[in-house]
Amino acid sequence: MTEMVHGPLPVEVRDPILPRWWRTVDRWTMASVLFLFIFGLILALAASPPLAERNNLDAFHYVHRQAVFGGLALLAMTITSMMSPDTVRRWATVGFGCALLALILLPIFGTDFGKGATRWYSFGFASVQPSEFIKPVFVVFSAWLISASFEPGGPPGRMMSFALAVVITGFLALQPDFGQASLILFSWGVMYFCAGAPLLFILSMAAATVLAGFFAYNYSEHFARRIDGYMAADVDPNTQLGYAANAIQEGGLFGVGTGEGSVKWSLPDAHTDFIIAVAAEEYGVLMVLVILGLFAVIVLRTLARLVQERNLFVRLAGTGLVSMFGVQAMINMGVAVRLLPAKGMTLPFVSYGGSSLIAGGIALGMILALTRSRPQGALSAVMRGY
Amino acid sequence: MIRKPLRPLARIFSARTAGENPDLIEHANRRERIEMQHERILRKTQRRLFMMGGIFVISFGVIGMRMTALAVSEPIEPKARATAAQILASRADILDRNGRVLATNIDTHSLYAHPRQLIDPEGTARQLVEIFPDINVEKMAARLAGPQEFLWLKPAISPEEKQAVHDIGEPGLLFGPREMRLYPNGQLAGHILGGTTFGAQGVHSAEVIGMAGVEKAFDTFLRDPRFDGQPLQLSIDLTVQSALEEALYGGMRLMNAKGASAVLMDAYSGEVVSLASLPDFDPNNRPRPLTQGDASDSALFNRAVQGVYELGSAFKAFTVAQAMDLGLVEPGSMVDTKGPLRWGKHKINDYRDYGAQMSVEKVLIKSSNIGTARLSLMIGAELQKDFLDRLGLLQTTPIEVIEGPTGRPQYPRKWSDISTMTISYGHGISTSPVHLAAGYAAIVNGGTLVKPTLLKQPAAPRGARIISEKTSRDLRSMMRRVVTEGTAKMGDVPGYSVAGKTGTADKPSPQGGYYKDKVLATFASFFPSTDPRYVLIVTLDEPEDRTGPEPRRTAGATAVPVAAEIIRRVAPLLGIAPEIEPTLKNGLTLANN
Numbered sequence A: 001m002t003e004m005v006h007g008p009l010p011v012e013v014r015d016p017i018l019p020r021w022w023r024t025v026d027r028w029t030m031a032s033v034l035f036l037f038i039f040g041l042i043l044a045l046a047a048s049p050p051l052a053e054r055n056n057l058d059a060f061h062y063v064h065r066q067a068v069f070g071g072l073a074l075l076a077m078t079i080t081s082m083m084s085p086d087t088v089r090r091w092a093t094v095g096f097g098c099a100l101l102a103l104i105l106l107p108i109f110g111t112d113f114g115k116g117a118t119r120w121y122s123f124g125f126a127s128v129q130p131s132e133f134i135k136p137v138f139v140v141f142s143a144w145l146i147s148a149s150f151e152p153g154g155p156p157g158r159m160m161s162f163a164l165a166v167v168i169t170g171f172l173a174l175q176p177d178f179g180q181a182s183l184i185l186f187s188w189g190v191m192y193f194c195a196g197a198p199l200l201f202i203l204s205m206a207a208a209t210v211l212a213g214f215f216a217y218n219y220s221e222h223f224a225r226r227i228d229g230y231m232a233a234d235v236d237p238n239t240q241l242g243y244a245a246n247a248i249q250e251g252g253l254f255g256v257g258t259g260e261g262s263v264k265w266s267l268p269d270a271h272t273d274f275i276i277a278v279a280a281e282e283y284g285v286l287m288v289l290v291i292l293g294l295f296a297v298i299v300l301r302t303l304a305r306l307v308q309e310r311n312l313f314v315r316l317a318g319t320g321l322v323s324m325f326g327v328q329a330m331i332n333m334g335v336a337v338r339l340l341p342a343k344g345m346t347l348p349f350v351s352y353g354g355s356s357l358i359a360g361g362i363a364l365g366m367i368l369a370l371t372r373s374r375p376q377g378a379l380s381a382v383m384r385g386y
Numbered sequence B: 001m002i003r004k005p006l007r008p009l010a011r012i013f014s015a016r017t018a019g020e021n022p023d024l025i026e027h028a029n030r031r032e033r034i035e036m037q038h039e040r041i042l043r044k045t046q047r048r049l050f051m052m053g054g055i056f057v058i059s060f061g062v063i064g065m066r067m068t069a070l071a072v073s074e075p076i077e078p079k080a081r082a083t084a085a086q087i088l089a090s091r092a093d094i095l096d097r098n099g100r101v102l103a104t105n106i107d108t109h110s111l112y113a114h115p116r117q118l119i120d121p122e123g124t125a126r127q128l129v130e131i132f133p134d135i136n137v138e139k140m141a142a143r144l145a146g147p148q149e150f151l152w153l154k155p156a157i158s159p160e161e162k163q164a165v166h167d168i169g170e171p172g173l174l175f176g177p178r179e180m181r182l183y184p185n186g187q188l189a190g191h192i193l194g195g196t197t198f199g200a201q202g203v204h205s206a207e208v209i210g211m212a213g214v215e216k217a218f219d220t221f222l223r224d225p226r227f228d229g230q231p232l233q234l235s236i237d238l239t240v241q242s243a244l245e246e247a248l249y250g251g252m253r254l255m256n257a258k259g260a261s262a263v264l265m266d267a268y269s270g271e272v273v274s275l276a277s278l279p280d281f282d283p284n285n286r287p288r289p290l291t292q293g294d295a296s297d298s299a300l301f302n303r304a305v306q307g308v309y310e311l312g313s314a315f316k317a318f319t320v321a322q323a324m325d326l327g328l329v330e331p332g333s334m335v336d337t338k339g340p341l342r343w344g345k346h347k348i349n350d351y352r353d354y355g356a357q358m359s360v361e362k363v364l365i366k367s368s369n370i371g372t373a374r375l376s377l378m379i380g381a382e383l384q385k386d387f388l389d390r391l392g393l394l395q396t397t398p399i400e401v402i403e404g405p406t407g408r409p410q411y412p413r414k415w416s417d418i419s420t421m422t423i424s425y426g427h428g429i430s431t432s433p434v435h436l437a438a439g440y441a442a443i444v445n446g447g448t449l450v451k452p453t454l455l456k457q458p459a460a461p462r463g464a465r466i467i468s469e470k471t472s473r474d475l476r477s478m479m480r481r482v483v484t485e486g487t488a489k490m491g492d493v494p495g496y497s498v499a500g501k502t503g504t505a506d507k508p509s510p511q512g513g514y515y516k517d518k519v520l521a522t523f524a525s526f527f528p529s530t531d532p533r534y535v536l537i538v539t540l541d542e543p544e545d546r547t548g549p550e551p552r553r554t555a556g557a558t559a560v561p562v563a564a565e566i567i568r569r570v571a572p573l574l575g576i577a578p579e580i581e582p583t584l585k586n587g588l589t590l591a592n593n
Helices: A002-006 A017-024 A027-047 A049-054 A061-081 A085-109 A130-148 A157-174 A178-194 A199-219 A221-231 A240-251 A275-283 A285-307 A312-336 A354-370 A379-384 B009-018 B022-072 B078-084 B121-131 B137-144 B159-168 B213-217 B219-223 B238-254 B312-325 B360-366 B369-379 B381-390 B417-424 B433-444 B469-485 B559-573
Strands: B101-113 B151-157 B173-182 B196-201 B206-210 B259-266 B272-278 B334-336 B341-343 B346-348 B357-359 B499-508 B514-527 B534-541
Touching: A027 A049, A027 A061, A027 A275, A027 A285, A027 A354, A049 A061, A061 A354, A085 A130, A085 A157, A085 A312, A085 A354, A130 A157, A130 A178, A130 A312, A130 A354, A157 A178, A178 A312, A178 B022, A199 A221, A240 A275, A240 A285, A240 A312, A240 B022, A275 A285, A275 A312, A285 A312, A285 A354, A285 B022, A312 A354, A312 B022, B009 B022, B101 B159, B121 B137, B121 B159, B137 B151, B151 B159, B151 B173, B151 B196, B159 B173, B173 B206, B206 B213, B206 B219, B213 B219, B238 B259, B238 B272, B238 B534, B238 B559, B259 B433, B259 B559, B272 B433, B312 B360, B312 B369, B312 B381, B312 B417, B312 B433, B312 B469, B312 B499, B312 B514, B334 B360, B334 B369, B341 B369, B341 B417, B346 B369, B346 B417, B357 B360, B360 B369, B360 B469, B369 B381, B369 B417, B381 B417, B433 B469, B433 B514, B433 B534, B469 B499, B469 B514, B499 B559, B514 B559, B534 B559
Parallel strands: none
Antiparallel strands: B101 B151, B101 B173, B196 B206, B259 B272, B259 B534, B334 B357, B341 B346, B499 B514, B514 B534
């Protein structure tokens, strides 16, 4: 009707989508992710054959899967990175609902694959780990709530998002998966911190964490053993940490050579939690430093671009996502060099794992989408330098 | 904070007069306020973002540096570190008084397995049995196929065995260096040395700890790294030990004894030059302790140190010495020896009737129980006990083998008159041969106390005086006459002027009372009699000389000839010049031309 009266709407004259995307996206971060993925494949070639052998599979079974999932992850990243921040927010909100539902239903429909923790939905050909997917969408949703709370007449978003974080943490602890639970809490804390939380509050949070750790040490034998192993001056050479430390020392600067390493035969988690030990042993600490550098580039570039971002939601969401990404890498490598107590945590984009890869791709896609260069706020504010 | 009013009255009024909508002013102000607030938040988040960036830079930097530091540090062999620091190998050598090696170490290897690395556990077990026939093939195969990661197979193997195991070619069979204790002289001085065993074992070394004898008594010294492997020098003379053991063994066989012991002691310093107990064992391969029967029948039992026996008439020398030293009697004084001597319901008899009276000298020479008992009555219980105590016969000896303290003398708690009498001739008191040797050394060396020791002593001052020089001299000549005309006639060794006192004690039966046909024969001797250098105690357990028409068991017929044979052999080794009797002047004059 309207068209019949007024004629068709004039087509907005804009750049084609792909060139605009290419021009505005953070290509450094994208390249770093691509390199991480390539390193992940190389390391999978080194680290996964022992696992394949144990499971009576083709030697490079896990490499193939890693390539497929990695490709899917890159695709997911590209698609997500083309969205506008609003679209990201909308899809994340929808996704958060789905992921939360999946998480809640996990105890009923999930499977534990005989590992003692119910974390997966099994679909035969593949399995899905909802906790991996809930991390990025939770961050975006919470960032929206927190930023909305600053609007005049906005909802009490900080309280609401904290309640959500606690609920999710509870469900994750039920699985149990304390690693992901602590990541959820951590990312919420980072966003709250960036949103201007009073320092006193931050300090009391730190104190509470120490207190909680103290109680866990006294009441959980599992936890106490981890801490004792970390505190001991001499690492027991027959533990995972001992093998990892030894592997790094064996590797030296340039490594013992491709396929020559031995740690992958001793460590059950060589392809996931201790992938960095395999890298250090076979390719030397220089490769590890390159990987570390790639993570640093992603985190720091993203933070730098977020500093120029004037939208509070974008800032918070981007910071939450990228710090979760960075901290995960930090914990993984910190454990291998015994800066942190033993805690299973995958190295994003490098460790083997379908859900982890694809969820990582989505998270990085969101980061890329949020850090695309775009016009910022009112010109007057830009002129004043904020 | 001073807040700017949203509706400043002055502007409202002027707007009204100008006909404008004053709400616009309020909206503009409200918008400005929100923008300012927004900016404040953005400014704050910006600072926090910079902080985040800083934290990440520091964290990544620390991890990177730590990773690099770890990578450039030397890799440490994980197994070596756990054990090498704790176990100190290299035990000090043990030497005899002339520096000959009694105990040393050799480098061997231990054999262990990593069953998980074995390619063919069953075949390995079969091939191992070919090298070590003592291995049970089924058990070994089961162990090698088991779930363990680590198995000890052999504590120490020879180089030939090592090569043979090496030739099996199994990657799961591994060797660790082992320092092994070696006693190159085999059984010789086995009781003194004792032996060792492996203590804490690591892959790269094992503790060697003393099991018995000197090895255990000096365990901490031998292992102490502070002494830097400084050898332990004993007072033992290896050649003398060898000659003594050989003669003692022959004597034991000849006299059909079930055990024997001998102690050869320097009469002045108390250094034990030789000490033997038969049966003995090889410290390289210590037998297991007996699980049943009498421990004193075990080869591990050191009769000379651990065995306490009623040594019989050999004790008479102490009684006579004390009586003379107290001035109660002279060698020529007459003593009542009319038997039997009744004391309450007890009755003391002699071997045969020696008449109504005897001189003190004769009492010793003929070994009269009654005469000695009379002497002890003159001395009295208190003084006797005190004298024996001063001689060290009532405490354990300080001899430096770990078994020393177990040879605790036994004597009646209530030292009654009848005890005094029986103890005067060596019954009712049990001591070890080492005790007896020290006691004899003290009364014949001029009367000064000696303490038995197994360590080579520097020239030491004389001990405390026990009896006078003169008493000692009289005693020596009396005991020389025991050999020349008394109970020990078979003990005379030409040129060495042996003196001593026999003792034949009926062995106590475990059922109470004494055996009639089982004795412990002792000869306590010293030589040369004029200037004693060495004391030799020989005991034979249940000897029986069956060459005559009737079995003879007295010490004079058993222990004495064995002691004589020992002296004949060891005296030249000890460097004692034989006394050559002056050649008779037969009327020939040497022609001087």
